[in-house]
Amino acid sequence: MTTxxxxxxxxxxxxxxxxxxKGKLFTSYLKVAQACAxxxxxxKAADTGDGPVVFVILIAGFAACIGLLVSFLAWNWSPVMLLSVWPAFAVVLAxxxxxxxxxxxxxxxxxHKVRD
Ligand SMILES: [Zn+2]
Known part of the structure; x- marks a missing residue:
């Protein structure tokens, strides 16, 4: 059966x-398996290169910037709080x-059957 x-x-x-x-796509955190078990x-045909990183940076960076702005303007967080929370948040989210x-x-x- 195929999805x-x-x-x-x-x-x-x-x-x-x-x-x-059903089969695992990754053999480790980000290593794509050779084939489905x-x-x-x-x-093997799929090689994403740096592709996903662009979206990760955009999404995590945007989320951290929004969080930083809200916590600074609306919640009056101190600069120490801002600098200790939001960079860590961005890293964990990424x-x-x-x-x-x-x-x-x-x-x-x-x-889409991408080939070299
Ligand atoms: Zn499979």
Whole structure:
């Protein structure tokens, strides 16, 4: 059974094979497996390079800037509070988003059969 439409992208966002939704997409934090262990889908063609990083920086940077502005203007946080909370928030959010966005990008490339 293969996943269709958005289900494959959701599976990939959670680190699962975008074809069958069962096999693991990553062998470690961000290392894409050679192929799916369950349905043998080939992941080697997918090479996202720096692609996901751009979106991670945009999303995490935007979220941290909004949080910083709100906490400074509305909640009157001190500069020490601002500088100890928001950079750490951006780093944690970026690390959490990386595998999700990389999984999505791999799924898009496999779906559209990207080749060199
Ligand atoms: Zn699979």
């Amino acid at each position: 269709q439409g958005g289900a494959g992208f959701i599976a990939a966002a959670f680190g699962r094979c975008p074809i069958c939704g 369950v349905c043998a889908a080939d992941f 690390l959490a988003l990386m595998p999700v966005l990389k999984g999505l990008m791999v799924a898009v490339q496999i779906r």
